[in-house]
Amino acid sequence: MTLRAEARAFLDTVARSPMLPRTCVLDAAWVEDRGWVLLEANAAWGAGLNGCDAAEAARCIAEATRA
Numbered sequence: 001m002t003l004r005a006e007a008r009a010f011l012d013t014v015a016r017s018p019m020l021p022r023t024c025v026l027d028a029a030w031v032e033d034r035g036w037v038l039l040e041a042n043a044a045w046g047a048g049l050n051g052c053d054a055a056e057a058a059r060c061i062a063e064a065t066r067a
Contacts, residue, residue: 003030006036007028007030007036010028010035010036011026011028011038014026014028014038020041021043021064022063022064023044023060023061023063023064024041024042024043024044024064025041025042025043025044025047025060026038026040026041027039027040027041027042043064044057044060044061044063044064045061045064045065
């Protein structure tokens with residue numbers, strides 16, 4: 001499994017946490033001797049695209065701002 005795939009699998013698990021808001025942007029980091037960790041969780045409207053699909057990002061922002 002590639003590092004990218006490992007990070008994605010880790011973040012998929014984190015994203016299922018009931019403690020997170022409906023939508024947010026998750027950043028992971030690799031910590032030597034520990035593995036993947038959640039570095040930060042940001043509001044969807046405050047995060048940059050950073051290689052994300054713009055249409056998916058817009059969908060997340062719309063969902064995050066829905067009452």
